[in-house]
Amino acid sequence: NAGVTQTPKFRVLKTGQSMTLLCAQDMNHEYMYWYRQDPGMGLRLIHYSVGEGTTAKGEVPDGYNVSRLKKQNFLLGLESAAPSQTSVYFCASSRESSGGNTGELFFGEGSRLTVL
């Protein structure tokens, strides 16, 4: 099992360019998430999905779009990249919850994005 796989692992963009980060999980998880990690700020939730065809906003959704066309894939798009979006991006997935708790998150290895 590969678990959660993110591509690409590294990318450098110029301001205004667009790109898509791909997240794939092979654990048949219902829930998927995109986080960004910046020094001293922990992990901040960008968008998440509770099932195929559904998405919802997290803590810092502005400047990003997502799609979950297939259960195993969760795509994060930047339509017009800005230097403030320079960060490490982590995708995660988890099982369907019971009792209101989501259960453990399984993370990908991260994608380091630099916007010049």
Place this chain on the structure above:
Amino acid sequence: GQQVMQIPQYQHVQEGEDFTTYCNSSTTLSNIQWYKQRPGGHPVFLIQLVKSGEVKKQKRLTFQFGEAKKNSSLHITATQTTDVGTYFCARNTGGFKTIFGAGTRLFVKA
């Protein structure tokens, strides 16, 4: 609102010393999760606490959930160099979101 506050932000210890990080919320938590992230790595789940006053142990790590379910702690006994990294607490919120604290970065000097 939904934030969880972690203290300290970082801590330096000598190998063999103990270490504790604290996670606090202004609202009652349905659960608390703890993760460890090694330098250059990704977060890895350690444990989940659900019950008021719950205490769980994993070898040298002890996790506690407060009686009021508004705070939690992670205590490491006799730290080792393999314990270095950042420790995060996280909470589930309504709508299946998991929100993370800012983390405590642990440095261990051999």
